[in-house]
Amino acid sequence: MEKHNIPDAVPFKFTKKIKTALGIAAGIGLVALLWAVFISQAPASRIWANLWMNAIMFLFLGLGALFFWTVNALGESTWQINIQRILESMALTIPFALILFVVAFPGLTHIFEWTHTEHLDRILQMKTAYLNIPFWMLRLAIYFIFWSFFAIYLRRVSLKNDFEPQDNYLRRVRSTSGWFMVFFAISSSMAAWDWLMSIDAHWFSTLYGWYIFSSMFVAALAVIIIIAIAFKHFGILPNINNEHLHDLGKYLFGFSIFWAYLWISQFLLIWYSNIPEETVYYVERVTHFRSLFYLNVAINFLFPFLALMTRKSKRQPVILGSIAVLVLMGHYLDLYMAIMPGAVGHENAKIGLLEIGLPFFYLAAFLAIFFVMFQKAKPVPENHPYFIESSDYENL
Numbered sequence: 001m002e003k004h005n006i007p008d009a010v011p012f013k014f015t016k017k018i019k020t021a022l023g024i025a026a027g028i029g030l031v032a033l034l035w036a037v038f039i040s041q042a043p044a045s046r047i048w049a050n051l052w053m054n055a056i057m058f059l060f061l062g063l064g065a066l067f068f069w070t071v072n073a074l075g076e077s078t079w080q081i082n083i084q085r086i087l088e089s090m091a092l093t094i095p096f097a098l099i100l101f102v103v104a105f106p107g108l109t110h111i112f113e114w115t116h117t118e119h120l121d122r123i124l125q126m127k128t129a130y131l132n133i134p135f136w137m138l139r140l141a142i143y144f145i146f147w148s149f150f151a152i153y154l155r156r157v158s159l160k161n162d163f164e165p166q167d168n169y170l171r172r173v174r175s176t177s178g179w180f181m182v183f184f185a186i187s188s189s190m191a192a193w194d195w196l197m198s199i200d201a202h203w204f205s206t207l208y209g210w211y212i213f214s215s216m217f218v219a220a221l222a223v224i225i226i227i228a229i230a231f232k233h234f235g236i237l238p239n240i241n242n243e244h245l246h247d248l249g250k251y252l253f254g255f256s257i258f259w260a261y262l263w264i265s266q267f268l269l270i271w272y273s274n275i276p277e278e279t280v281y282y283v284e285r286v287t288h289f290r291s292l293f294y295l296n297v298a299i300n301f302l303f304p305f306l307a308l309m310t311r312k313s314k315r316q317p318v319i320l321g322s323i324a325v326l327v328l329m330g331h332y333l334d335l336y337m338a339i340m341p342g343a344v345g346h347e348n349a350k351i352g353l354l355e356i357g358l359p360f361f362y363l364a365a366f367l368a369i370f371f372v373m374f375q376k377a378k379p380v381p382e383n384h385p386y387f388i389e390s391s392d393y394e395n396l
Contacts, residue, residue, distance in 0.1 A: 010235045012379060014371045022364040029361020036354040048107025049343040050354055053335055054362040055100035056195060057219070060335075061366060062097060064220020065090035066151050067184060070177035076170070079247055081390035082239045083228050084381055088158060089373035090223070091151040096369050098144045100362070108133075111343045114201045123202050123277075131198055139194055143187050150180040158381055165383045188213050200342040203281040207266045214259040215334050218300070221252050222328040227370075229321045236379055242315040243395040249314025252327065253304060260301035285337060288346030296337055299330035332359065 036042040036050075069087040072080050080087075109115045114124050114131040124131070154176055161169045189209025197208045205211075225248050231237040232245075270278045285293050304327050313319045340349040381387060 010238075010379070012231075012236050012371070012375050014375050018371065019368075022368050025360040025364035029358050029364065032353050032357025033361070035357075036352075040353075042352075042354060043344070043348045044107070045110040045344045046340075046348050046350070047354070048104060048110040049339055050358050051100075051104040051107065052111055052195075052343070053339045054359055055097065055104050056339075057332060057335055057359070058100055058362050058366055059094065059097035060216040061220050061223050062090050062093035062151070063147060063188070064217045065224060066094065066147070066154075066180070067217060068220065068224070069154070070150075070180050070184075073173045073177040074181065076174070076386075078386040078389045079244060079393045079395075081384050081386050082237060082244060082380055083224065083248075084158070084384070085374060085377055085379055086224055086227050086231070086237075088151075088155050088377070089370050090220070090227075092155060092373040093366055093369045094151050095144070095148040096365075098148075100365075101140070101144075111339075112198060112201070114198060127201065131201065136194055139190065143191050146183050146187065150176065150183075154180075159377055161383050162378055162381060170385060188216075196338050199339060200281055202277060205266055205270070205278075205281075207262055207269075211259075211262040211266055212338070214255060214262055215300075215331050218252065218255050218259055219328055219331040221248065221255065222324040222331070224248065225252060225324040226321055226328070229317045229324075231379075232317065239380060239391045241393075242317075243393050244390075245317060245320055246311070246314045246395045249308055249320050252320075252324065253308040253314070256301055256304040256308075256327065260297070260305075263297065263301070281342075284341045284346070289337065289341055289349070292333065292337060292351075296330070296333050299326065300334060303327070303330070 033047070033050075036047055065087045068080075069084065069091060112131075114120065114127065115133060117128075117132075120128070129135075154173065157166075157169065157172055157176070160166065166172070189212075192209045192212035196212060197204065225245070228237065228240055228248065229245070232240040267282065270282060304323060307319075307323050308314055313323070336351075336355070384390075
């Protein structure tokens, strides 16, 4: 293959202008929270549920990027090397997500019914060996310790290769990615049970872990696409071309369908069996959140399915970026539907200033950490064995 000229990446600088914009966004989020607490005096369950929901969404973006990085490393994929530093920097937000979880801890009793140990019915009493605060906290700590370890270790290996190319670089990354994948397969499902499914503690689904994983991964893909397009536009990652965007678009298209497959599979199995302890989850959502219930499917499946079906839509930055923004909002709605009906109930659950404004704070915090981490390394891993191949990539 004929080699193209590889342009030099422009070093990224976390400028005062960017900091000011993020500061304004964070301010909007804080104003929304203060308004809900002191002016509108929203129910405590609604406020704590919003803090919990945004903390999980913050984590999902970093964890989804770490999964994408490691699964490509295991498959020895070459095309994504030019966006690897985006994946690395997103993954390094995982340790900071723990802080946001801790902030929401005082409200656990407002979110999880099983924490009310003095009022447990027979079903919840049978689950106390697993659903109890000490064991729940221990599991959360284990998740974060290992997720953070893998993200930090892989980043160090990557940075070391920038300055001292290692003959065993690929082997080390593949080996570590393999161990992460084993842990992730177990921990991601357990975290979904602990943090989301146990909100509706009388209900269960064997597909739930996969369903939450698919939503997490699609949300992370949307953010990766948005950042990649922005960095390409500003010359920070000039090696990203329409071929790379095409592949990212295919991932977004394919995993949106995968999300829909899991959504409908879970729904149809429960609908067909019509067992009361299973159907209660959907009865609440279809009865009292009907518009949002169907909007969730439309925005997370029908829209990306139709919009990304053509080759052209996946290769046009403006079109692909716009779709990614809407899909990201859609999976925030998906998380809303997973949390609010059970934690807040239809009487108090709303989409108001708190739900619209508070995410700005968490998004600003995520991007601030991302920019700091991205600034600490070269924009692209130039000594990666597959860097040239990635820069010359053609999507046939």
